[in-house]
Amino acid sequence: MNILSFLRPKSTLPTAEQAKERLKIVLAHERSYASAPDYLPRLQNEILQVIARYVELEQDKLTVKLENFGSTSRLEVNIDLPKTAASVAVSPANQADRTSDDEATAADDPATDARAVS
Amino acid sequence: MGKVIVMTSGKGGVGKTTTSAAFSAGLASRGHKTVVIDFDVGLRNLDLIMGCERRVVFDFVHVINGDARLNQALIRDKRLEHLYILPTSQTRDKDALTREGVERVLTELREQFEYIICDSPAGIERGALMALYFADEAIIVTNPEVSSVRDSDRILGVLQSRSRRAEEGLDPVREHLLLSRYDPERVERGEMMKVDDVLEILAIPLLGVIPESRSVLKASNVGTPVILDPQSAAGDAYRDAVGRFLGESLPFRFMRPERRGLFQRFLRRSA
Numbered sequence: 001m002n003i004l005s006f007l008r009p010k011s012t013l014p015t016a017e018q019a020k021e022r023l024k025i026v027l028a029h030e031r032s033y034a035s036a037p038d039y040l041p042r043l044q045n046e047i048l049q050v051i052a053r054y055v056e057l058e059q060d061k062l063t064v065k066l067e068n069f070g071s072t073s074r075l076e077v078n079i080d081l082p083k084t085a086a087s088v089a090v091s092p093a094n095q096a097d098r099t100s101d102d103e104a105t106a107a108d109d110p111a112t113d114a115r116a117v118s
Numbered sequence: 119m120g121k122v123i124v125m126t127s128g129k130g131g132v133g134k135t136t137t138s139a140a141f142s143a144g145l146a147s148r149g150h151k152t153v154v155i156d157f158d159v160g161l162r163n164l165d166l167i168m169g170c171e172r173r174v175v176f177d178f179v180h181v182i183n184g185d186a187r188l189n190q191a192l193i194r195d196k197r198l199e200h201l202y203i204l205p206t207s208q209t210r211d212k213d214a215l216t217r218e219g220v221e222r223v224l225t226e227l228r229e230q231f232e233y234i235i236c237d238s239p240a241g242i243e244r245g246a247l248m249a250l251y252f253a254d255e256a257i258i259v260t261n262p263e264v265s266s267v268r269d270s271d272r273i274l275g276v277l278q279s280r281s282r283r284a285e286e287g288l289d290p291v292r293e294h295l296l297l298s299r300y301d302p303e304r305v306e307r308g309e310m311m312k313v314d315d316v317l318e319i320l321a322i323p324l325l326g327v328i329p330e331s332r333s334v335l336k337a338s339n340v341g342t343p344v345i346l347d348p349q350s351a352a353g354d355a356y357r358d359a360v361g362r363f364l365g366e367s368l369p370f371r372f373m374r375p376e377r378r379g380l381f382q383r384f385l386r387r388s389a
């Protein structure tokens with residue numbers, strides 16, 4: 001074994017390969033945004049406002065994405081609720097009859113994932 | 119009716135103006151009546167690359183504003199009888215181009231010319247949008263480098279959504295990839311993405327691969343489109359690309375490092 005081999009970077013992937021992989025990932029992401037309709041940011045904001053009536057939520061914890069699948073598209077709403085928020089009522093609107101079952105699942109899975117197919 | 123071709127890229131400095139000069143000269147030297155328009159308002163450069171900077175009196179913006187007639191602003195190339203240049207303004211800004219004005223000029227040019235080459239400015243804002251809006255075909259000039267490939271992807275999205283053809287639901291703008299400043303030796307060493315990598319990512323047909331070449335700078339020094347240099351590898355590659363654009367099927371060259379001996383290497387250096 002070459003005595004200097006520890007100086008070489010761990011990743012032996014040529015830099016050109018790394019460039020290609022990074023581009024594939026970033027472009028997959030950017031393309032889904034580029035094709036998004038103009039109303040998406042407003043939709044995202046309004047959903048955020050509705051949720052904020054129940055739990056405190058930071059802006060970046062909610063993502064709204066529209067993906068196209070042939071003739072249909074899927075609206076994907078991802079909300080990362082903070083662990084405690086699932087059981088904290090911020091407004092009286094949350095006083096609706098929630099069973100303890102609901103709370104248990106919500107606490108187990110803080111990332112609520114709502115999907116709707118249009 | 120002439121065809122409008124835009125040279126676009128998103129990123130600056132990738133070779134749009136070099137390619138506009140080469141393509142327009144290449145098409146004209148094959149007998150096609152061609153005009154090349156500088157859309158980079160405020161940063162006029164095409165005139166220098168074409169070697170006609172001292173003959174500019176009226177420009178694109180004058181014509182749009184009605185201060186000059188189109189035929190007063192068109193400069194006839196001294197080398198190629200079928201080639202004309204429409205320079206841009208150096209003093210105005212990109213807002214000087216209006217969609218109606220550009221449309222009027224392009225409509226008039228379509229009647230006189232077979233090919234209308236639009237040299238786009240960098241960016242994806244007004245100037246670049248104006249250059250691509252009326253295009254029938256687009257040549258996406260890309261360097262094998264992450265930021266250039268990403269910007270090319272963006273500009274493809276713009277062509278597919280915000281060009282006239284997209285907005286009016288016509289046949290889409292025909293897209294071609296021109297990979298420029300390609301260095302086969304660096305590709306071989308794994309330091310530069312290869313043609314196939316870029317093709318896989320952008321997924322549009324390949325029109326040409328232009329090698330990184332010293333002759334490009336030399337050609338710009340003297341104001342001659344590099345395609346008119348018979349000794350240049352970049353010139354050869356551009357000639358092939360023009361041939362492919364016109365429907366010829368030509369093998370791709372300059373994609374592998376030249377295997378040359380020390381002596382040849384020495385000769386080339388001093389050439």
Ligand SMILES: Nc1ncnc2c1ncn2[C@@H]1O[C@H](COP(=O)(O)OP(=O)(O)O)[C@@H](O)[C@H]1O
Pocket residue numbers: 127129130131132133134135136137298299300328329330331332334335338352
């Ligand atoms: N194939 C090439 N080999 C070497 N240099 C090149 C090549 N193509 C372009 N260049 C150089 O790159 C620079 C930018 O080119 P230019 O055509 O002005 O780009 P753009 O119009 O996209 O800004 C210029 O200095 C030009 O000489």
Ligand SMILES: [Mg+2]
Pocket residue numbers: 134135136158163237238239
């Ligand atoms: Mg330019």
